Amino acid sequence: MSVSANAPLIEVRDLGVHLNTSRGPALAVRGVSFALKRGETLGLVGESGCGKSVTALALMGLLPDSAVISGSIRLEGSELVGLSDANYCKLRGNRISMIFQEPMTALNPMHTIGRQVAEPLRRHTNCSAGEARKEAIALLDRVGLPDAAKRVDAYPHQFSGGQRQRVTIAMALACQPDVLIADEPTTALDVTIQGQILDLIADFVAERGMSMILISHDLGVIAENVQRMMVMYGGTVVENGATDAVFTRMGHPYTQGLFRARPRLGARKGTRLKTIAGTVPELADLPSGCTFADRCAIVEDRCRVALPIPVDVGAGHGVRCLRTDVSMAEAVGVLGA
Amino acid sequence: MTMLDQASPSAELPLLEVKDLAQRYTLPRESMFKPAGQVHALNGVTAQVMAGRSLGVVGESGSGKSTFARLVMALEQPSSGSVSLMGRDLHRMPADELRRARRDFQMVFQDPYGSLDPRQTVARIVAEPLTALGRMDRASLRQRVAGVLRQVGLRDADMDKFPHEFSGGQRQRIAIARALITQPKLIVADEPVSALDVSVQAQVLNLLQDLQDQFGLSYILISHDLAVVDYLCDEIAVMYLGRIVEQGSPEDLFAHCAHPYTRALLEAVPRARAGGVRRRRGAQSIASQSTGATGCAYASRCPLADQHCRDTAPALRSVGPAHRAACHHAEAVMALPQVAAEG
Numbered sequence: 001m002s003v004s005a006n007a008p009l010i011e012v013r014d015l016g017v018h019l020n021t022s023r024g025p026a027l028a029v030r031g032v033s034f035a036l037k038r039g040e041t042l043g044l045v046g047e048s049g050c051g052k053s054v055t056a057l058a059l060m061g062l063l064p065d066s067a068v069i070s071g072s073i074r075l076e077g078s079e080l081v082g083l084s085d086a087n088y089c090k091l092r093g094n095r096i097s098m099i100f101q102e103p104m105t106a107l108n109p110m111h112t113i114g115r116q117v118a119e120p121l122r123r124h125t126n127c128s129a130g131e132a133r134k135e136a137i138a139l140l141d142r143v144g145l146p147d148a149a150k151r152v153d154a155y156p157h158q159f160s161g162g163q164r165q166r167v168t169i170a171m172a173l174a175c176q177p178d179v180l181i182a183d184e185p186t187t188a189l190d191v192t193i194q195g196q197i198l199d200l201i202a203d204f205v206a207e208r209g210m211s212m213i214l215i216s217h218d219l220g221v222i223a224e225n226v227q228r229m230m231v232m233y234g235g236t237v238v239e240n241g242a243t244d245a246v247f248t249r250m251g252h253p254y255t256q257g258l259f260r261a262r263p264r265l266g267a268r269k270g271t272r273l274k275t276i277a278g279t280v281p282e283l284a285d286l287p288s289g290c291t292f293a294d295r296c297a298i299v300e301d302r303c304r305v306a307l308p309i310p311v312d313v314g315a316g317h318g319v320r321c322l323r324t325d326v327s328m329a330e331a332v333g334v335l336g337a
Numbered sequence: 338m339t340m341l342d343q344a345s346p347s348a349e350l351p352l353l354e355v356k357d358l359a360q361r362y363t364l365p366r367e368s369m370f371k372p373a374g375q376v377h378a379l380n381g382v383t384a385q386v387m388a389g390r391s392l393g394v395v396g397e398s399g400s401g402k403s404t405f406a407r408l409v410m411a412l413e414q415p416s417s418g419s420v421s422l423m424g425r426d427l428h429r430m431p432a433d434e435l436r437r438a439r440r441d442f443q444m445v446f447q448d449p450y451g452s453l454d455p456r457q458t459v460a461r462i463v464a465e466p467l468t469a470l471g472r473m474d475r476a477s478l479r480q481r482v483a484g485v486l487r488q489v490g491l492r493d494a495d496m497d498k499f500p501h502e503f504s505g506g507q508r509q510r511i512a513i514a515r516a517l518i519t520q521p522k523l524i525v526a527d528e529p530v531s532a533l534d535v536s537v538q539a540q541v542l543n544l545l546q547d548l549q550d551q552f553g554l555s556y557i558l559i560s561h562d563l564a565v566v567d568y569l570c571d572e573i574a575v576m577y578l579g580r581i582v583e584q585g586s587p588e589d590l591f592a593h594c595a596h597p598y599t600r601a602l603l604e605a606v607p608r609a610r611a612g613g614v615r616r617r618r619g620a621q622s623i624a625s626q627s628t629g630a631t632g633c634a635y636a637s638r639c640p641l642a643d644q645h646c647r648d649t650a651p652a653l654r655s656v657g658p659a660h661r662a663a664c665h666h667a668e669a670v671m672a673l674p675q676v677a678a679e680g
Contacts, residue, residue: 048534219609220609261535273568
């Protein structure tokens, strides 16, 4: 692969996804663009129904057949949108892998973990069953499963949640993928285990020069684990930029709202949490114009006319809001205090 | 009831008193010739909740916090120990009396999708605790339902809808309305906001706070999220493998925690702020609950553990005013620099 080190490994341009939901056709994702080089990490934050998982599934080619995808997804220059199923199968688990939220449902309860970790190896490489098994044991050992050689023939139910998530990570990493998508990899786990799993993923990203897309609803997880982040709401990216830049100067009223709504450790007693009024909109009936307009405290008539175009508020820091002059005057998320 | 009992004001007596509560579950037999193993889900827990105050229970999965909730709700019989609500032992009550006593303590569950029957209207769901207590005529029942729905921020018109017509946050409001309708003194909430989105979570937490201010409710809030418990509770108990390892006010616990486990939990919370450098954590293994090992249960994970810890289990002891910890090295832990508060 003679692509220079500076060329993006994966490049997504103006990605759009139309889904057929029970409540009618929905624009689940609109105008998502990003590019990742080798070793770079990107975080996607947002609440349920904001389109972050649909974006991930679009990259993996796992959307239902009825979904209509527009825009382009390029992996080292070759287009993935419209790729045939058979060709996608050659990529999935091989060059792009995914770690799912629920380790319980991501693993097949009827097969031993050794077999499940060896499956991508058997499928994508020419190794024999014996070699694959040996490699599976090495992988399970690498992800920190105690007694890997002994437990390779155990079934998923014989492991704890954290151990199961280690197994799914071993599965995802078996073929040394270029792009790793981690969709809420630690949401089902305890906070102490969460740290270990994130450490493990970070080790692999550094060791193998993978690109990682980390999806989470937890601003803390995003702040500590990725270089760049995108905040999604109603299927659009409302804010994107370097993680430090976004946390230093939050530009979008939604990002600010999310940040303020969290209960924090050691906050003064008796302070009420600042909520965002209303609820997340249904993707099938999004408001015209800015998707956040119905819940925004500083909404104006012009916000409802058309989807705002992202404005740059700093180097590589874009905010999809018409009123950044007002929203950013409040200096939410500024370090200190 | 003696004269003395009647004379003493109820504010002095704890609303809920849990004494030395233990629960053992028998594991499936692994061999025909060996006795079946046992899991000590709860191992001698003692706690009090005063009227109008809240107790938060935190810990990892398997720490026994949900078992504690089920025993306080008298949903199962403990192996030993007692749970008394307003001086009456819930586990030694005749079934009929317990049924009537349930008016005073209600529960809110974690999953607002699973805890509401999809085939029943909101009115029926919310009225169920009342109808279980005895017959009531339809008109006054509907009036009561409308009343609690308004208290949790829903409308009267929502009464005849079905759960699927509501969002997650609204469903949790319905579940809270159901708990409120009997005008309980204590609500046990097991992870009430962990299934909700961040922006909705804040609305529900504010609602719980408002209801407490309005009705003088007590909560037992079970959560894995330290920040949620910190926000809502006056006292926090940290549990590890069926035992309370530290107990105190949120200020004490978070400013100068005295147990290494509490500290590990606090340090593990990712901080949402710029320059959040990854802090590396050493590998930690979870000890098993079924081993009858001597010594401190946390010793295998503890950076401060020494031979004394592995030999002798530390008892819960006072380390400050209303602050207790079960650690031989509590003073050393308290002397460590404070874990940075969140931005």
